[in-house]
Amino acid sequence: MxxxxxxxxxxxxxxxxxxxxxxxxxxxxxxxxxxxxxxxxxxxxxxxxxxxxxxxxxxxxxxxxxxxxxxxxxxxxxxxxxxxxxxxxxxxxxxxxxxxxxxxxxxxxxxxxxxxxWNPFAPDLYAKYAATQMVAQVERGSHVDSVLQNATLAFNNKEFTEAAVLLAEVVQTQPDNSYALFYFGVALMQSNQVPRARAVFEQLVKGESAFKYEATFYEALSYLKEGNKDAAKDWLEKIPADAPNYVKAQELLKKL
Structure with missing residues (x-):
């Protein structure tokens, strides 16, 4: 079956x-x-x-x-x-x-x-592995939900600077919102604000949210973006075998 x-x-x-x-x-x-x-x-x-x-x-x-x-x-x-x-x-x-x-x-x-x-033809490892989409959240009618919806649209349209500004507003209001924090970090990294992105990812890595190891993976990507393969490898090796993105991390390790 x-x-x-x-x-x-x-x-x-x-x-x-x-x-x-x-x-x-x-x-x-x-x-x-x-x-x-x-x-x-x-x-x-x-x-x-x-x-x-x-x-x-x-x-x-x-x-x-x-x-x-x-x-x-x-x-x-x-x-x-x-x-x-x-x-x-x-x-x-x-x-x-x-x-x-x-x-x-x-x-x-x-x-x-x-x-x-699994696309073997992507020429740039960073661009290949950093690509992701925000999953739309349910609207309940609040101001924060409206901001999140606008941030999702901007993020998925690759308007990362605008998305980062909107997500910063959500994070300021809801500092424990791991969903908003993660995509805030990705938006920062994609808009070339790498040090700020790392600070966000490290905050998630220290916690126990569902985005802990995705943040670890993107911390590795932040170093790959700068051409620092050794640091990228170090972070990828922190992802344990029972993490959902372990296979993805191991695949990238083999290519570095």
Whole structure:
């Protein structure tokens, strides 16, 4: 069968039947790619749990969510596994709204990572590995949410100086917002404010947020941007084997 991010969500929530769970765990024990993608799913889930509000957002986001599921729950995000007979009643199960959102964003994250990690034709290592997109946040109508939406648009349009200014406003208001901090650091680095970017990344590295090891990776990229490969290697080696971006870090290490 094909294990999708929806399957990973059901496994993470303990919603699989015993037979299916055993098959999934057997595949997980031998499939490094499945292990990596489950780790990424859990990382995104942890981050979104801190960012999204309660169920009053359900109606507002339902249409967008359905579109995201159609776009990302296809063969591109599936992992081939030996066939396992599924219990008939599972087709009727419905996942919680927030879980569907997490699954869609995790699938999107993998697709984004795949674009710049596995493309062998990128001529510039820094440009190849620094490329990323901000995942849009849910609007609740507050001023900070409005600023974040504008920052996301600017960032994804590669208007990094403008994005950095907007994200600085969010960080000033919400200094513990690891999502805003991370993309603030990336925007600073992409707009050639490298020392300021490093200060932001180091703050995240010292913490335990979902962006801890992404910040470590981008700290390495900040040195690669300056041509300091030795320092970049040192930071890449700080990323542990159980981090979601370990494979990406090891790939870049081999190229330096």
């Amino acid at each position: 094909k294990y999708t991010y929806e399957d990973m969500a059901r496994y993470a929530d303990g919603l699989m039947e015993a037979e299916e769970q055993q098959a999934f765990e057997a595949a997980l024990a031998t499939d490094a790619e499945l292990q990596q993608q489950l780790a990424l799913y859990r990382e995104v889930d942890s981050s979104l749990q801190q960012q999204f509000g309660k169920d009053e957002q359900r109606e507002q986001l339902q249409g967008t969510l359905q579109q995201m599921r159609q776009e990302f729950f296809g063969t591109k995000t599936a992992i081939e596994q030996p066939p396992v007979q599924q219990p008939a009643q599972q087709t009727a199960k419905v996942m919680p709204f927030k879980r569907y959102l997490t699954v869609a964003v995790a699938a999107a994250a993998v697709l984004i990572i795949g674009v710049f990690v």
